[in-house]
Amino acid sequence: MLVGSFLNVVILRVPARLHWQWARDSRELLELPATEEPEPPGIVLKRSHCPKCGNQLAAWENVPVFSYLLLRGKCRACKTPISIQYPLVEALTGALFAAVVWRFGVSYEALAGLLFTGILVAAAGIDWRTTLLPDDLTLPLLWLGLLLSSVTLFVSPTQAIWGAAVGYLSLWSVYWAFKLLTGKEGMGFGDFKLLAALGAWCGLGSLLSIILLSSLAGAVIGSAALLLQGRDRATPIPFGPYLAVAGWIQFMWGGDVFDLVGKLIFAR
Template identity: 60%
Template sequence: MLALPPWAWIVVAGVLGLLVGSFLNVVILRLPARLMAQWRLDAFDTLEMEPDSTSLPPGIVKEASHCPHCKHPLAARDNIPLFGWLLLGGRCRYCKAPISIQYPLVELLSGLASAAIVWKFGPNLVAVAGLVFTWMLIALAGIDFRTQYLPDQLTFPLLWLGLLLSLLPMFVLPSPAILGAAIGYLSLWSVYWLFKLLTGKEGMGYGDFKLLAALGAWMGPTALLPVILLSSFIGAVIGGAMIALRKHGRDIPMPFGPFIAAAGWVWFVAGDWLLQQYSQLMGLP
């Protein structure tokens, strides 16, 4: 490692997070559209029918960034994370159409969360793993928020990476990692079927099961209950605020994945501190 003071590594991580956040925006916007188009083509192929269109939406890596309204390619200065959006005043340089607030928010979130990871773990391989964990959670939360879908292309790699890191071990030993993954999946799976039997409705999707399983693989089974409680609390606060501000209808389903991801990241970074605060509050030894 380079001989830099701790604060410098935190700044480096924050800048790196801003840059990665720009890429995460691409993943959040393009991966679901790409997957749905591919599923459509696969369905036509299975049915032995001619597809109505053979073209796929822009890929994640090859196609350059462009305005979603006028399709004009963006200049390099327009792609500067966070600052590009601010300098443009939130509008396309060419057609003046508004640019979604999602872009700077995801970049800022990625930058701050990345800095927090290095502040927590220091400049080492543990922090590198923590950064990957953070970035994948941001991508999953963003996709689920927009589409109410958690793609296997991200949840499964996150799950397997957590299990593989337990072999080192890095965060938990292999046994807790395996138990965490299994209990994480089965707990929400059980709630899903119980709710469906009682109401005839689906309260959540299978992607939520897989995401909680991945969190269990990274942090072990003892983290699952706090994550569920935190995600429920975060969901109640944000959901209630959105309904109160009339930004979300009461009868419109709200994705649970972003709240699981947020709670999982908070517990990953500050779980020990939260437990300590709770013990002091309750007068526990």
């Protein structure tokens, strides 16, 4: 849950820093004068504070989940409601980390699995909030999966390399086919990179299962979310969170989950 608290910081601060950097780089490229816009808070050095009143949090206000309950979901200083995202991400990360250690025991596989899980939580959270999948998360996840395949921690180098290549090219092909047919962009390039990273960790044979499960989850959950929010079907739906969920399930249990689903569907 402590890691989940840090991931909340990543989810909230990384997009703001990206937008600030893009604006700064664009001004330099176009030779426009610099603005006085302050640099957003860093990921590590800046202490946690209330985004409304700026009150810096005391140590007891930073205890995952429990502080939210003690404060009754409101800032101690200005009484502004605290987003439910904070305890949800903390509790989710704690539960997922516990599942990884239960699955792999105390091992190098578990350590790698914790890194894999933490990056997926951060990437999914950012994409859910902003429809962005930062290269700062997807590319290290991809390279880490490829490097771990060199010692065949989860899959062989052949499986990892082909999984990454086919994972990227499959969604890249769908993107361009959809754009040529409709003139619209159906997904972002970050989705290609995330599926490539999942292919590197889980292998070539996992891609079909990941795509099918993520598409099913996206269709059901995404449509329900649009309905509850009163939005039309033209509203962009982030695909990264569903890829992350499907990839994590595939990483943890592989074909066992899909074998079970198949037996339930085709059981007589």
